[in-house]
Amino acid sequence: MSELSADGVSVAFAGLKALSEVSLQLRSGQILGLIGPNGAGKTTLVNVLTGFQAPTSGAVLLDGASLTGLAAHEVRRRGVARTFQGGRLFRDLPVIDNLEVTGLGLGLSRAAAIREAGEMLDWIGISALADRIAGTLPYTDERRVAIGRALMRAPDFLLLDEPAAGMSPQEARDLSDLIRRIARERGCGVLLIEHNVGLVLGVCDHIVVLDSGAVIETGPPAAIRASERVRHAYMGTAADTGLPVQEALV
Ligand SMILES: Nc1ncnc2c1ncn2[C@@H]1O[C@H](COP(=O)(O)OP(=O)(O)O)[C@@H](O)[C@H]1O
Numbered sequence: 001m002s003e004l005s006a007d008g009v010s011v012a013f014a015g016l017k018a019l020s021e022v023s024l025q026l027r028s029g030q031i032l033g034l035i036g037p038n039g040a041g042k043t044t045l046v047n048v049l050t051g052f053q054a055p056t057s058g059a060v061l062l063d064g065a066s067l068t069g070l071a072a073h074e075v076r077r078r079g080v081a082r083t084f085q086g087g088r089l090f091r092d093l094p095v096i097d098n099l100e101v102t103g104l105g106l107g108l109s110r111a112a113a114i115r116e117a118g119e120m121l122d123w124i125g126i127s128a129l130a131d132r133i134a135g136t137l138p139y140t141d142e143r144r145v146a147i148g149r150a151l152m153r154a155p156d157f158l159l160l161d162e163p164a165a166g167m168s169p170q171e172a173r174d175l176s177d178l179i180r181r182i183a184r185e186r187g188c189g190v191l192l193i194e195h196n197v198g199l200v201l202g203v204c205d206h207i208v209v210l211d212s213g214a215v216i217e218t219g220p221p222a223a224i225r226a227s228e229r230v231r232h233a234y235m236g237t238a239a240d241t242g243l244p245v246q247e248a249l250v
């Protein structure tokens with residue numbers, strides 16, 4: 001059992017407090033939701049947890065040991081992986097090579113990287129896409145490739161930044177199934193950022209709600225649904241959630 005945590009993390013960008021004293025804990029096998037309106041600080045928190053952004057104050061801990069200040073590739077080597085809002089695949093390379101390159105970067109030999117990349121595509125159920133050029137894939141397939149790439153070398157934690165953006169309801173359900181498998185079958189702790197509040201409430205064990213850089217609520221889905229503070233934070237942003245607020249939260 002492993003634990004990744006943010007401990008009192010604050011980030012200031014030239015006068016703007018993007019995060020104020022944010023703490024959260026993610027354990028092996030857990031699916032933790034991170035929601036909040038646009039600009040709440042969700043991506044900034046993932047950037048801090050993965051070494052892409054240094055906190056102004058506070059710490060990131062993995063099993064109690066500090067990751068604060070480590071470069072992103074060092075954090076990844078310690079088993080904390082992520083996907084990006086908007087993909088970031090090597091668009092000119094075949095799908096299989098996208099995974100292989102990550103395996104090589106994480107220290108595998110060429111043969112081992114190719115073998116693991118193939119096994120990963122198979123595990124996700126997208127082996128048929130192996131030789132397709134990544135930049136030509138439909139959006140939803142691209143997302144699954146990005147998740148496969150993040151799972152190379154079996155990280156203990158996977159942080160997903162809006163993986164369902166632009167998906168149809170059926171595609172979002174398929175993604176939910178994949179996220180559950182990642183937690184159950186691989187024992188991975190998953191942090192799920194999503195605009196689609198309905199998806200988060202359906203798949204997560206526990207949810208943290210950010211608004212204007214601060215945690216305004218935490219709890220299981222039922223508590224988040226019932227929260228006046230959450231309802232208030234989302235007021236007027238129904239279009240952003242992909243679901244009517246009433247339907248998403250009631
Ligand atoms: N590199 C940056 N420089 C300046 N401001 C930033 C930077 N990154 C994010 N911000 C600001 O920090 C706030 C939080 O942004 P972000 O973490 O992207 O929110 P979210 O992912 O919840 O939409 C926003 O006001 C955003 O404009």
Ligand SMILES: [Mg+2]
Nearest residue numbers: 042043044085
């Ligand atoms: Mg974001």
